[in-house]
Amino acid sequence: MTTTPFRIGFVLFDHITQLDFTGPLQVLSRLPGAEIHLVAKSMEPVRTDGVLTVPPTTRFDDCPPLELICVPGGFGVNAAMGDAALIDFVARQGREARYVTSVCTGTFILGAAGLLKGRRATTHWAYHEALALTGAIPVKARVVRDGNLFTGGGVTAGIDFALTVLAELAGEDAAKSVQLLIEYNPAPPFTAGSPDTAPADILARTKARYGERLPAFNAALQAAMDARS
Template sequence: MAEPFHIGFLLFPNLTQLDFTGPLQVLARLPGAKLHLVAKTKGPVETDCGPFLLADTDFNDCPKLDMLCVPGGFGIDQAMQDADTIAFVKRQAEGARYVTSVCTGAFILGAAGLLKGKRATTHWAWHSHLARVGAEPVKARVVRDGNLFTGGGVTAGIDFALTITAEIAGESVARAIQLGIEYDPAPPFDSGAPDRAQPETLEICERRYAGRVADFEAALAAALG
């Protein structure tokens, strides 16, 4: 019997729910996958849209992971300043076959020193800050640099998960999972990227994110010392 492939998702308060559940839905179907929902303490973790997720293990009890997956969300401001969280990420990354993030989860990897000299991506509104953690910013839905996989904003987590599934189990398995979840996006508007969105749409988003980005900048400065 093949050994289980241990995948750990880092959970922290105020994470973006789809950053986590998008990849989860794909990676749960990876043959041999053993999933671990890891937080500083076991129990409920509130997301940015209200519902709670249930962490089934904590940093001390988490087994050695084959894949570490770090979602994003506004809660990264606190998570990347938490010494226990960063120590856990560093420890697991040392032995993992794959180190991954979705959206602004990249900055937790960055705060752990794992993006230095690496090509990486993140949510478009935070993308320009990747250089501050030593990364080479790349504008793409999914970016690979060695065993590091980073996904863009929120929905790019599904693309990331299918990409890494193909790497691990082969393209035919990834294609079958894509069909199984009927991932066939056909959005009603072509506004999913800043270079295609109408100017007024981009302005609304930038105005909405302005305060959040300012808070993030201060938190990142504190995290990097």
């Protein structure tokens, strides 16, 4: 008897935040029958926002139909939203996939592909207000589900997101087992991981850092949405 693989594809592009996809990759690769694809425009190594580079396993043109598509975020999202080949791939696969997912600002690539209209979604806190431009219904949470759409908040929320998806695919016991296997039992040394709990001075400095990037991001997002209209 043959078993059909459950094809999971992570969409890669230059200057992704590596933890946006390596966290979910670590979790979802434990799904029995999972067939993982790291998908990019070419087979050239993809640069992350750190030292790490990632070799794709397949190109957009060669990728088989996916049961689950996952789009990570990162500062490379601005350029990715304007990449017609990438957006067309996400739109095409997203229309047919059983599950459409993203982490952090990868949500905006789903939006640029026309996959968020009227759907509840989340993203990194610093970009949350921009979700409305995609036609999504913004929800402030680490993980948001709307039907077959699963979106995760910023960076580390990708692990929560992936465990939530794994529970959907294989049951809570399987997800709890993987949580234990990877010893995911966060106990951060500080309470600065959310705008709601961060000290005021830390929040102000961090907002200023992102504030410098938001005009270019908003312009790229608006251009991407205009291209789909």
